[in-house]
Amino acid sequence: MKYFSTRDNERALTSLADAAFMGLAADGGLFLPERVPQVDMKRVEVLAAKSYADMALYLAQTLFDDVAAEDLERVVRSAYDFPIELRSLDAQTHTLELFHGPTHAFKDFGARFMGQMTGLLNKEGELVILTATSGDTGSAVAHGFYGVEGVRVVILYPDGKVSPLQEAQMTTLGGNIIPLKVRGTFDDCQRMVKSMFRDAALREKVRITSANSINLLRWLPQSFYYFYGYSEWKRRTGRDNPTVVVPSGNYGNLTAGMFARRMGLPIKDFVAASNANDVVPEFLQSEEYRPRASVQTVANAMDVGDPSNFERMMSLVGGDVQALKAELRGFSCSDQQIEQAIAEIYKKYGYLSDPHSAVGYLAAKHYDVDGFYLSTAHAAKFGEVTLRAAGAEPELPQSLAEAVGKPRVATPIEAEEADLKEFLLKM
Ligand SMILES: *Cc1c(COP(=O)(O)O)cnc(C)c1O
Numbered sequence: 399m400k401y402f403s404t405r406d407n408e409r410a411l412t413s414l415a416d417a418a419f420m421g422l423a424a425d426g427g428l429f430l431p432e433r434v435p436q437v438d439m440k441r442v443e444v445l446a447a448k449s450y451a452d453m454a455l456y457l458a459q460t461l462f463d464d465v466a467a468e469d470l471e472r473v474v475r476s477a478y479d480f481p482i483e484l485r486s487l488d489a490q491t492h493t494l495e496l497f498h499g500p501t502h503a504f505k506d507f508g509a510r511f512m513g514q515m516t517g518l519l520n521k522e523g524e525l526v527i528l529t530a531t532s533g534d535t536g537s538a539v540a541h542g543f544y545g546v547e548g549v550r551v552v553i554l555y556p557d558g559k560v561s562p563l564q565e566a567q568m569t570t571l572g573g574n575i576i577p578l579k580v581r582g583t584f585d586d587c588q589r590m591v592k593s594m595f596r597d598a599a600l601r602e603k604v605r606i607t608s609a610n611s612i613n614l615l616r617w618l619p620q621s622f623y624y625f626y627g628y629s630e631w632k633r634r635t636g637r638d639n640p641t642v643v644v645p646s647g648n649y650g651n652l653t654a655g656m657f658a659r660r661m662g663l664p665i666k667d668f669v670a671a672s673n674a675n676d677v678v679p680e681f682l683q684s685e686e687y688r689p690r691a692s693v694q695t696v697a698n699a700m701d702v703g704d705p706s707n708f709e710r711m712m713s714l715v716g717g718d719v720q721a722l723k724a725e726l727r728g729f730s731c732s733d734q735q736i737e738q739a740i741a742e743i744y745k746k747y748g749y750l751s752d753p754h755s756a757v758g759y760l761a762a763k764h765y766d767v768d769g770f771y772l773s774t775a776h777a778a779k780f781g782e783v784t785l786r787a788a789g790a791e792p793e794l795p796q797s798l799a800e801a802v803g804k805p806r807v808a809t810p811i812e813a814e815e816a817d818l819k820e821f822l823l824k825m
Contacts, residue, residue: 399435399463401614403427404713414462415519418512421610428710429614434660435460437625442663446629451478453629454622460661461618462515469518477510482623484630484770487747491762492634492770493755494627500541501567502776502795503534503699504651507623508616509542515615517546526822527551528594528606530587533560534699537567539609540575550574551609552822554587557810563779563798569806578821582813593815594822604822611650612706620654625663631770640769643669643729645758647700649678649707651772656714656725666769671761672730673697678705679728685719696733696783697753699775729761736760737787744788750777752784 400411405427412420417429437460445453455474462470481498499506516525527549529539536553543551553568557579560568569577580587594600595608609616624642631640642665644652652670659665670678673695681687689704715721731739739756743749751759751773758771777784777792785791794802811817 399461400432401429402432403429404709414464415521418516418519418613418615419607421608421613428612428707428713430710430713431461431614431618434657435463436662439662439664442625443629443632446626447633450482450623450626451475453626454478454619457622457625457661458619465518473511473514473518477514477619478507480506482626484627484634485749485773486634487743487749489635490768491747491759492631493758493773494623494630494770495773496623497752497773497776500797501534501537502779502798503538504620504623504772504774505534505538505611505616506541508611508620508650509538509609511542511619512609512613512615513539513542513544513546513549516543517549520548522605523548524605525549526604526606526825527609528554528591528822529609530554530584530591531560531568532556532584533564535611536560536577537564540568540571540577542609544571544575545573550576550825552825553577554580554591554811554818555808556580556582556584556587559584563802565806565808566801566804567798569808570801570804572807576825577808578811578818579808580811580813586813590813590815590818594818597819600819600822604825606822611648612710617650617654617707617710618657620651621658621661624655624658624665627770627772628663628665637768639664639666641666641669641765641767642769643671643758643762643765643767643771645671645697645700645754645761645772645774646678647672647675647702647705649705649711651774652726653707653710653714656711659725660714667725667727669727669729669761669765669767669771671757671771672728673700673736673757674730674732675701675703676728676730677703678708679730682723682726682728695753696736696780697757700754700757727765729757729764731757731760737783740784740787741789744784744790750784750788750790750792752777752780
């Protein structure tokens with residue numbers, strides 16, 4: 399399987415390793431597979447009943463057909479060693495819980511696969527993953543690459559500006575994970591990282607790459623859990639052709655679902671569930687795309703005003719807005735509605751929901767969907783919101799509680815390009 403850029407009408411092809419290490423295509427586009435493999439749904443359902451890893455391995459084999467079977471098996475089994483669960487709140491309300499991984503958010507599904515796969519594809523000596531974070535991405539990347547041989551991860555985060563939980567997740571691993579706490583803001587971190595990628599002299603001495611969320615090694619494996627959710631939902635309800643509701647920000651998650659549907663997964667349609675950052679729902683109504691600055695909400699991982707995967711989404715429908723509208727409905731809501739939903743879910747079901755998943759719940763209720771919504775984060779990561787909204791705080795999962803208790807180790811650094819360059823050269 400080879401890959402082409404969404405911006406290339408000629409569809410020139412790039413190998414998996416090149417596409418993975420480049421992240422973005424040279425023309426600024428996003429990579430997509432040259433063809434969509436069709437899967438055997440009978441087989442998917444049998445394997446899903448066995449285990450997530452077994453099902454994911456079959457799907458990975460159809461997509462990454464030029465990777466040796468035993469290598470792919472090692473990648474999949476080490477990436478997916480954590481649970482996934484379809485939870486039924488009542489006969490009509492089902493949610494696929496994607497937050498049982500090491501950092502308790504769905505990004506683990508992409509980051510873990512990418513980490514293991516990068517270790518496998520990297521044949522040219524030590525590789526440094528350089529990344530700036532305002533909190534969550536850094537911890538998912540750190541846990542995704544933790545222990546991967548031949549790879550070191552350097553994470554820059556703004557000192558004092560990430561939550562104690564986020565900091566603990568990035569700074570208590572040790573090993574090949576190297577956190578730098580920057581005396582500055584997230585923008586400083588990002589500026590420093592970008593300048594390293596532009597520094598040809600540095601790049602001759604140190605092999606650096608990014609673990610950006612648009613990287614196809616993070617994006618493609620996100621299509622797998624749609625197959626799992628479908629199989630579980632069908633087995634449990636006896637129904638077929640579900641609608642799937644996806645809490646969305648950068649739209650990597652939703653476009654991965656659209657890709658799964660093209661692989662033969664019988665999903666009826668999707669709901670793009672957003673907070674007040676509603677560019678995509680607005681586009682579905684007005685057919686006009688108006689990217690803008692994001693506004694801050696309680697579901698902050700979805701605060702995106704110009705989603706990078708919009709381009710992938712349009713490419714999947716061949717640029718046809720009507721085709722997109724046939725496949726996708728839009729929904730958006732306010733912070734007040736999100737907090738009311740958290741309270742309602744708790745009152746009705748005794749179940750605590752994080753603000754992002756609550757957006758999914760609201761959209762599912764709004765359209766009275768026959769299907770399921772995705773839950774993207776564990777409520778314990780947003781304890782202050784659930785306490786305010788529902789008067790209850792979830793217990794920290796054991797791994798989070800352990801991380802919080804461990805000593806935090808991070809190297810302090812000034813917000814200067816030269817200091818980061820020196821650090822990378824001496825490392
Ligand atoms: C990243 C994230 C989202 C948004 O996912 P996209 O793929 O960017 O649309 C939703 N919820 C949580 C908890 C996230 O971390």
